[in-house]
Ligand code: ADP
């Protein structure tokens with residue numbers, strides 16, 4: 001069997017995604033490799049396919065115990081003899097897995113780092129072991145965003161299998177982290193298979209936060225009946241936001257680490273099994289979530305770094321279909337992150353500098369009127385647009401800037417506007433907060449303003465016509481570009497012009513400013529989320545799609561696995577468009593392999609030919625011959 005044949009027979013795919021073939025070949029030829037592919041890039045297949053070719057045992061180290069059972073279920077759907085060993089396993093399952101392993105029947109074994117470090121597995125498996133894959137390999141690096149001490153000790157284990165090829169896989173790695181992964185896992189002249197980080201199916205939007213609940217609601221309303229995650233900063237933010245969304249008639253559940261374990265388990269299970277569409281959560285929600293048809297991720301507060309943003313927003317659209325990522329930015333969120341970081345005492349200078357750099361970067365991402373796809377790609381050291389992809393200039397067609405929802409001011413107008421904002425801050429002399437400077441520029445005189453005579457300043461009301469949202473956003477934009485800064489004095493953040501800002505006022509330097517298009521104007525232009533089928537260039541039969549989805553859920557519930565293990569949305573979309581009538585035709589749908597055809601083909605064909613999902617699943621409500 002060639003890799004292509006295995007891909008077609010076992011998974012039902014007709015071509016490799018970028019770098020999958022190279023990774024498989026490296027593994028088969030015994031070479032170490034580093035695989036960096038974005039979420040949804042198909043990393044699992046890189047190590048599962050060698051196992052499918054019957055060469056021996058593939059050991060997969062993964063920190064995500066909560067996901068392992070689902071990964072095992074998915075591997076079994078491709079016909080692999082897969083098992084997992086970790087501390088959460090019930091004793092009898094553990095016994096069975098160990099027996100199969102000892103009998104040499106296992107193709108893929110998932111294990112947690114803790115379990116592996118116990119050390120007792122080694123003897124039994126060394127003869128059959130052909131590959132050790134380390135998933136989520138960024139966890140080995142201090143520079144990454146999820147350092148795990150146990151990962152550091154993996155090298156000890158790897159050392160004991162000098163003959164075995166190693167494969168390290170991760171989705172988010174800056175060049176710095178890539179180096180660290182290679183060094184920590186002692187990869188030997190590894191093939192470096194670095195995919196482009198861009199997620200072309202995601203639409204990125206970043207707006208100044210004006211009305212958190214209203215803005216979140218606007219996104220949710222664009223996605224009726226679809227899965228979405230709303231991230232907020234603190235537990236209190238989560239509860240408040242969930243309550244207010246519920247008050248606005250949106251059914252959702254709250255999730256954060258402070259809620260009882262059984263509540264959290266239920267929310268997670270309901271979400272993955274598609275009984276629940278919307279979760280409002282802290283970042284505690286997500287590491288173990290593999291629902292592939294999450295159609296939107298909203299950050300109601302600013303995340304802590306661009307890496308975090310990439311990881312968290314990346315949970316949208318793993319199935320490759322269009323999805324939307326929205327970030328609502330306020331400079332006050334950055335201050336809150338500083339506060340949280342210092343909660344346990346003063347930071348070491350090095351940590352402090354790293355934190356400030358991260359906050360500056362995410363702030364810049366959120367407010368700079370520059371193509372968001374480009375900003376993200378460049379952050380991860382990749383050119384945008386990706387080489388060989390013919391797109392002109394910055395028009396990705398999939399972010400608020402390129403969709404003209406955020407307008408970029410022409411250079412001269414940007415400079416003029418920046419000078420106005422800066423002169424307001426300059427006149428306030430670094431003794432006031434952002435609110436005061438905004439009021440000054442808006443020409444709004446309160447008691448204090450009058451008392452200190454600021455209402456008589458030349459700059460008073462200078463930007464009255466622009467509207468508060470724009471003025472606030474400009475202040476933020478000038479902060480992230482280093483023309484303004486906030487300095488804390490007795491816990492109170494004061495706004496101050498920097499030397500670069502003063503220079504800009506003299507006409508030295510360049511500045512970019514954007515302005516959110518007013519909602520009314522935006523509404524006309526905003527493309528709806530593209531219809532599901534358009535990603536495949538096919539017309540979609542939404543009604544049939546929903547029926548297929550219902551059948552999938554019934555089957556998944558019967559088997560006790562998440563729906564995506566049965567079929568991904570993309571396979572259902574293709575079925576709903578092509579409407580295959582025979583098993584052979586169904587096999588032609590991407591994602592339908594021989595085993596899945598055998599197990600589920602008949603039921604899906606019934607729904608395509610007009611039966612109800614309940615009848616097709618053999619649950620009654622059907623015509624007599626079905627029951
Ligand atoms: P990652 O771990 O990189 O986030 P996964 O391994 O979970 O990605 O794969 C993401 C999705 O892509 C899965 O649904 C998988 O079945 C699908 N996939 C993998 N390889 C291919 C391929 N060659 N063609 C089409 N779909 C693929």
Ligand code: MG
Pocket residue numbers: 043044
């Ligand atoms: Mg993965």
